Amino acid sequence: MKAIALLGGPNISWPIDIKDKLVKAREKGTFIIGVDRGSLLLEELNLTPDLAVGDFDSLKKEELLRINQSVSDIRYSVPEKDLTDTELALHYAFDDYCVDSLSLIGATGGRLDHFLTNLFMLLKPEFRQYAEKIQIIDQQNYISFLNPGKHVVKRIENYTYFGAATLNEVQELNISNAKYNLAGYSNTNPVSLSSNEFLHKQDTFNISFKKGLIAIIQSRDLDRFQNIQK
Amino acid sequence: MKAIALLGGPNISWPIDIKDKLVKAREKGTFIIGVDRGSLLLEELNLTPDLAVGDFDSLKKEELLRINQSVSDIRYSVPEKDLTDTELALHYAFDDYCVDSLSLIGATGGRLDHFLTNLFMLLKPEFRQYAEKIQIIDQQNYISFLNPGKHVVKRIENYTYFGAATLNEVQELNISNAKYNLAGYSNTNPVSLSSNEFLHKQDTFNISFKKGLIAIIQSRDLDRFQNIQK
Incomplete structure (x- = not known):
């Protein structure tokens, strides 16, 4: 099973026609993950994520309520933790859902400390095994x-x-x-x-x-x- | 003397009010460098660069002619070379013009292989000495x-x-x-x-x-x- 995770990076950097691509992917059985605000953005695209991960500190109260009501599997992370929300998403996707590959959207653009965290995380011993199964994709780059x-x-x-x-x-x-x-x-x-x-x-x-x-x-x-x- | 170099990265990522900032910087004696298409973009902002560096393969013939006529110090790089145009700009700025600091604009956004080249270049032994004198600046990040x-x-x-x-x-x-x-x-x-x-x-x-x-x-x-x- 393939998976796509939407992160909170600026939507101006996302691949074009993201909604069409996500709808088609889901029709083919792709597993859809929302990471923090990415969960709400998926909802707004009328694509309820199969899994939502985050401390959801980027969501307002009523937005989190909406996620709570619609998403069947929500994993709450603890702020001030060692693993980022994206790293937790990797862990759940590969270890709990046994996905074969994971494409990250919204992992680029905007804050460069975030991008570098997403880029360097695969160097960590616990994530190195997933490296060849992961892609970071935006409008201009396919990593x-x-x-x-x-x-x-x-x-x-x-x-x-x-x-x-x-x-x-x-x-x-x-x-x-x-x-x-x-x-x-x-x-x-x-x-x-x-x-x-x-x-x-x-x-x-x-x-x-x-x-x-x-x-x-x-x-x-x-x-x-x-x-x-x- | 301080210096600012404008690179060819997408202008949507540049700091806001870039023209005002550059005009004020120049009034204070800041040295202005155009790297490849950055040279033309400076011209279009009515700020003729003090130095232009590049193979200028991102410029059309008439655009290069314009740079040739206006810029007093142009350094042509050779395509398929070991040093990037930005690395050459560092070399000229610090070694020939003895600048004290260099801010890079347009080094982020767009193609991430370019951004990483700009980020990792300071690890090279010949550029390591300039590391603390360099900043990479865009609309959301100050590195x-x-x-x-x-x-x-x-x-x-x-x-x-x-x-x-x-x-x-x-x-x-x-x-x-x-x-x-x-x-x-x-x-x-x-x-x-x-x-x-x-x-x-x-x-x-x-x-x-x-x-x-x-x-x-x-x-x-x-x-x-x-x-x-x-």
Whole structure:
């Protein structure tokens, strides 16, 4: 079973046509999770989440009442806790509901301390096992995660660029069948190798490494040639 | 001399009233740098950059001509190079123009591979020396960087939260005089300790650590209680 979680990040950054996409996903059996205010936003899209997780401190009293009345599985987190609401959502989705994959929407845009928390959480030993089953998706970016080994990464339709961001120490990183190839790269510090591209008429590139966690960020420009004066 | 660099990130993420702020900064002697399309965007704000850096592949021919005619110091970078245009801007600003500090605007929003490149570049040995002189600023975030030692961090006016993101191995991290304090924290992997807050009526918190590079992300909500249905 696939799952999608909606977080509280600004809706201006969400993928376009989010409601259609969520409705179609649910019709195919996708499990829908609301994280904190994401739960209410799903309600407002007429999509009652299957699971709601949070301390719900971003909800007003009557909003929380609405969630309470409609959502069958609500997990209350404790503020001032060690795990974030999103980390709890991962835990419940994979451990209790045994989902196969989880896409996070609303994990980007807005506050960058939140985004980095969502990005770096997969480095924690308890979440590392889920890394390859998680995607962070917004209007311009599709982030997936790779553990050490040999991988063939597929192009997400309509995405032009890809970057490989090493999130911790990486050893013997190789990238091939891409515009910019790389052989035997090692670094103790994180680095974001950005603006790489798939080869013409190639919908995959190859990547391998022996140590580290890597975020593959497929991205596209919305308005590369932006102007101040329209 | 202070400096501000405008990068090509989406203008929707820039600090509000950017033109007023840039005009006032220039009146006080701030050095203005345009990075790639940022150079043209500055021109469009009627602020000819003092220095323009880039391969300018995001500029149309007539746009590049305009930059060529107006900007007195243009440094052309080579595409498919090791250093990004922003890294070159750092190099020229600090080494050639000896600026004391550099604020980056347009380094966030949009493509996240770009943002991570801008965030992680300060881990590179050649740029590490500039870390404490650099800020990444957008509408919701004010990011500064700390090298090991004891620091007192001042609140940026109108910012509510702060996060401490360790960008590489951190040793003996202590945070005090904050809502959530921390003592003797070490981690080989990056982590983003988000949503901390200054204490009531306190405009500083204390932080110390023995190893690592830390990004202090002061942030604020624009619309924490966002709704789908306005």
